[in-house]
Amino acid sequence: xxxxxxxxxxxxxxxxxxxxxxxxxxxxxxxxxxxxxxxxxxxxxxxxxxxxxxxxxxxxxxxxxxxxxxxxxxxxxxxxxxxxxxxxxxxxxxxxxxxxxxxxxxxxxxxxxxxxxxxxxxxxxxxxxxxxxxxxxxxxxxxxxxxxxxxxxxxxxxxxxxxxxxxxxxxxxxxxxxxxxxxxxxxxxxxxxxxxxxxxxxxxxxxxxxxxxxxxxxxxxxxxxxxxxxxxxxxxxxxxxxxxxxxxxxxxxxxxxxxxxxxxxxxxxxxxxxxxxxxxxxxxxxxxxxxxxxxxxxxxxxxxxxxxxx
Amino acid sequence: xxxxxxxxxxxxxxxxxxxxxxxxxxxxxxxxxxxxxxxxxxxxxxxxxxxxxxxxxxxxxxxxxxxxxxxxxxxxxxxxxxxxxxxxxxxxxxxxxxxxxxxxxxxxxxxxxxxxxxxxxxxxxxxxxxxxxxxxxxxxxxxxxxxxxxxxxxxxxxxxxxxxxxxxxxxxxxxxxxxxxxxxxxxxxxxxxxxxxxxxx
Numbered sequence: 001x002x003x004x005x006x007x008x009x010x011x012x013x014x015x016x017x018x019x020x021x022x023x024x025x026x027x028x029x030x031x032x033x034x035x036x037x038x039x040x041x042x043x044x045x046x047x048x049x050x051x052x053x054x055x056x057x058x059x060x061x062x063x064x065x066x067x068x069x070x071x072x073x074x075x076x077x078x079x080x081x082x083x084x085x086x087x088x089x090x091x092x093x094x095x096x097x098x099x100x101x102x103x104x105x106x107x108x109x110x111x112x113x114x115x116x117x118x119x120x121x122x123x124x125x126x127x128x129x130x131x132x133x134x135x136x137x138x139x140x141x142x143x144x145x146x147x148x149x150x151x152x153x154x155x156x157x158x159x160x161x162x163x164x165x166x167x168x169x170x171x172x173x174x175x176x177x178x179x180x181x182x183x184x185x186x187x188x189x190x191x192x193x194x195x196x197x198x199x200x201x202x203x204x205x206x207x208x209x210x211x212x213x214x215x216x217x218x219x220x221x222x223x224x225x226x227x228x229x230x231x232x233x234x235x236x237x238x239x240x241x242x243x244x245x246x247x248x249x250x251x252x253x254x255x256x257x258x259x260x261x262x263x264x265x266x267x268x269x270x271x272x273x274x275x276x277x278x279x280x281x282x283x284x285x286x287x288x289x290x291x292x293x294x295x296x297x298x299x300x301x302x303x304x305x306x307x308x309x310x
Numbered sequence: 311x312x313x314x315x316x317x318x319x320x321x322x323x324x325x326x327x328x329x330x331x332x333x334x335x336x337x338x339x340x341x342x343x344x345x346x347x348x349x350x351x352x353x354x355x356x357x358x359x360x361x362x363x364x365x366x367x368x369x370x371x372x373x374x375x376x377x378x379x380x381x382x383x384x385x386x387x388x389x390x391x392x393x394x395x396x397x398x399x400x401x402x403x404x405x406x407x408x409x410x411x412x413x414x415x416x417x418x419x420x421x422x423x424x425x426x427x428x429x430x431x432x433x434x435x436x437x438x439x440x441x442x443x444x445x446x447x448x449x450x451x452x453x454x455x456x457x458x459x460x461x462x463x464x465x466x467x468x469x470x471x472x473x474x475x476x477x478x479x480x481x482x483x484x485x486x487x488x489x490x491x492x493x494x495x496x497x498x499x500x501x502x503x504x505x506x507x508x509x510x511x
Contacts (some may be wrong), residue, residue: 047468098439101396108372146322149393149462150350175393178349178495190364204468249469251498257473261424 001076004167004198006058007034010064010071013056024221025068028054028265031291032071035197036167039188043201043209043230045246053098054201056169059200060095061085076166082262090115094160098172098202100152103144108257110140113159129158133183133188135272140162150177158186161192168192174208186212206246210234218243220275221262224291227298244275272301305309311375313338313388313457313489318360318370320353329368330356336508338489343480345504346493352510354493355393358459361491362390374456385413389450393462393493395442399434405445406430412449419448422478439466447475451482457489465494476503478506 005122012029021110031050036042046052052133057063059073061082073080075093089095104112111128124221130139131258133154137241157173170189176184190212193199210230211215218226218240248256260277271286272278278285291300315336321329330353338344346354359365361372363379372379374387392398399408409415409430414488420427423444434442443463450458460479464472480503483490494500500507 015466045468047471050468053438100394148351148353149355172466179497182495204466206469222509243361246469249473251473251496251502255473255476255502257477261426261471264426264428 001037002036003005003074003147004040004076005034005036005200006072006074007032007059008074009033009074010055010069010073012051012058012070014064015066015068022123024266026266027222027268030268031292032224034200034217034224036200038196038198039193040215041193041199041201043097043112043203043213043216044219045209045216047204050219050262051222051265052204052219053171056095056171056200056202057128059085059169060089060093062089091163092166094163094168095167096157096168096170096173100144100147100149101158102156103152105144107143108140109142109144109155110153113140113155113162115303116276125162126158128215129162130155132161133158134184150181153177154181154185157188161188165192166201167198168220169202172204173201174205179223183211203304206233207250218246221268222265223268223273223300224298225272225274225300229296232297237295238273239294239297239304240280240301241280242306244305245277266294274298311340313361313491314371314373315357315361316371316373318357318367318372320356320360320365320367320370322449329378331360331367331510334370334463334510336361338486338491340456340489341410341483343483343490343492343503343505345500346491346510347487347495347500347507348510349493354510355461357510358390358461358493360490361457362386362388362459364390383502385452385454386492387454387456388459389452389457390459390461391443391450392481393465395439395446396434397468398446399442401434404431404433405442408434409445409449412452415448423448424474431505438444440468440471444475445466447479451486455486455488457491458483459491461493462495464499465496472499 010032013025013027015023016026018024058069110126114122127137135154173185173270186208189199201209210233213230216228216230217224220242226243245258248254258277263273270288272289275281275285285302289300289302291298294304315334318331318334319329320331348354360367425444429437464475491502
């Protein structure tokens with residue numbers, strides 16, 4: 001089956017000014033590969049600042065002017081050029097953005113969902129889509145500042161779902177929602193997938209991601225360190241030490257913080273970005289670490305858990 | 311000695327609309343960790359705004375150690391950490407300057423929050439939500455502050471950072487004998503953090 005989205009060796013970097021007029025190139029995403037088949041929900045899980053949102057913006061072609069993108073993105077079998085991205089975004093590829101600040105503060109919710117159309121059909125559609133996400137018709141007449149955090153988020157999702165897309169990119173769609181609404185919202189993404197769309201779910205909420213995803217890619221400091229089936233998590237079949245640390249930091253799994261912070265862009269060498277914090281880190285981890293297949297998944301680690309020494 | 315809300319009623323100004331909060335009572339003791347739960351849209355954030363003095367109640371009282379909140383001068387003893395840090399900082403100011411607005415930051419606080427010195431020179435759009443939230447926490451932890459209202463402060467953070475930030479906040483709360491009001495939708499998190507939970511129905 002033809003995949004909906006194929007990302008191959010994607011790298012994104014930014015040009016910044018260093019001292020004076022000297023320009024520096026700041027790599028933020030390195031060699032990211034990802035495939036989404038029709039009907040599949042693929043979650044990209046990673047900490048804040050790991051470059052998750054940039055991945056979404058890269059696919060949509062809405063990166064800022066001082067950025068560079070290398071690698072291949074294929075959408076429905078055709079290369080996704082900037083021109084094509086501009087033509088399909090908002091229609092075939094939709095984004096559910098992360099921040100509630102993406103709503104126009106001076107426009108009522110109804111017109112925002114209808115994207116300016118005023119006919120009866122558009123009105124009926126926007127009403128239906130709001131109702132689907134548990135929002136009353138009075139929501140249409142409200143301005144974004146009159147919505148609670150959770151309601152604003154549902155409005156963002158309603159805006160995206162109103163377009164019947166082929167690929168949904170959801171950038172952190174659940175923070176601020178109560179557990180029931182969050183599950184309901186995620187089940188709507190799963191419904192979109194069951195209807196044949198591909199869903200790229202970008203999130204830091206591992207627990208919720210696991211409830212609807214088929215595959216999970218774990219992102220750390222701009223690199224994918226592991227790609228696993230969702231079932232591998234509960235089965236304890238994790239490969240990378242970072243994934244393990246993430247799992248152990250869940251409030252119900254020990255709430256164990258590991259010290260240190262994720263290295264920022266430009267601070268990552270060619271080795272494993274997690275090596276300085278890794279309990280099993282060794283000097284050779286700072287050298288090249290290949291991304292290789294292991295036991296039905298992929299891992300970027302020299303000494304993966306449950307793996308043979310190479 | 312406590313933060314008390316007495317019969318708070320509040321509505322945003324719209325004709326013919328029900329108030330968001332009606333007759334809410336709440337007591338938060340120093341050293342206590344009170345959880346505030348409830349579905350979205352029930353006024354959890356609004357209640358925090360009333361308790362921190364950002365909004366005035368239509369009726370009812372907010373008392374800090376027996377005195378009305380508005381009688382306090384200088385830095386408010388009740389500080390709120392917001393759900394969306396990107397809307398709680400000035401987008402046109404470098405974060406170092408944003409921090410300075412609240413006065414000098416205590417020694418060691420930035421290190422404990424894993425704030426890197428280079429971030430002080432950046433603008434809010436150049437940092438992620440989790441990184442911004444650390445600044446908001448550092449800004450709220452002033453010497454005279456007695457109560458912290460944590461409105462979904464870790465909802466946008468990854469698990470390891472969430473565990474780090476809460477370990478930090480619990481440690482600070484214990485050291486300063488702060489009362490914490492914790493708003494969250496994550497029930498395993500609430501179970502782990504809170505000494506008591508109140509639900510807004």
